Amino acid sequence: MCKSSRRLDGQVVVITGANTGIGKETAYELSLRGAKIIMGCRDERRAQVAIDDIKRRNSKADIICHKLDLSSLQSVRQFCEQVVRNETKIDVLINNAGVAFMDSQTVDGFEMAFGTNHLGHFLLTLQLLPLIKKAPKARIINLSSAIHMTGKIHFENINLRNGAYTDNKAYAQSKLANILFTKELAKRLGSDSTINVYAVHPGGIRTELARNVSGVTKFMITVLLKRFLIDVNQGSQTTLHCALDESLDNETGHYYANCLRVDDMFANATDDRSAQQLWQLSADWVKLEDRYKL
DSSP: OOOOOOOOTTOEEEEESTTSHHHHHHHHHHHHTTOEEEEEESOHHHHHHHHHHHHHHOTTOEEEEEEOOTTOHHHHHHHHHHHHHHOSOOSEEEEOOOOOSOOSBOTTSSBHHIIIIIIIHHHHHHHHHHHHHTSSSEEEEEEOOGGGGGOOOOGGGTTOTTTTOOHHHHHHHHHHHHHHHHHHHHHHHOTTOSEEEEEEEOOSBOSSGGGGOOHHHHHHHHHHHHHHSBOHHHHTHHHHHHHHOGGGTTOOSEEEETTEEEOOOOGGGSOHHHHHHHHHHHHHHTTOOGGGOO
16 A cells, blocks of 8 residues: 655646546545646546546545547647646656557557557657656656566567457557656656656556457456456555655656565566667657657
8 A cells, every 4th residue: 555645735647547447546546635636538528527526525626637539649749738838847647548458540550559558658748748847856657567577569560460469469568668668768867857757567456448348258357357356446556656655756767566666577678778769669650849859
């Protein structure tokens, strides 16, 4: 469990995909600590339902939503423009949203999991970085998954075309990309940066991750979720730990699970060359503007 009692009064927190699951629970918990919460959600109707529920649980919650579809690079840019117009700084960015089990493409033609889970958040983070740098001390949390251990970045076929696609392969690639992005971002920001970056495995959580599958597969996943996995309150604890805990003030670029730093990582998640190559290609794929490059 997150043990920090740190307050966030006067601070701004941006959370993607916060209309359900651990993102919503994280938004609620941080609202209790006095932060202004900006949710980035694709479905504005569901986001409003989530906001209403959070305000019912915490009448003092300062929380709003801007539309954000991470599978559209144009939507990511529009979201960032809106945040930049309205805010003077960002203290915490939580890249929480994620998709899986979707054999489809993003608006921009990328494999859906990689395009949404990695490229959307890559662009979002770098476009918001000027605002994040204006905070006295800021944190960026990227939600990954233990499935990254089975992952590989398929540089020769990043979109897993020509029969290479499987649900697990796509999801594992995107979650490994989250960790390599965290590692490379911390490196490029440098040791004297006021921004700390963390990657998180939230645990096996009862969420809506199976919403994109059907039939027997969905039934099996639903049974597994109900019987063996943790709830959203427990699942939000490592994210909250990385957003709040004072013991992490001087740590950056690492991976955390169960509110603990994990140093014994598989080789695929510690490969500096792959992290650098992924960064350079990602910048090209999203057509990152020069002013946002590190």
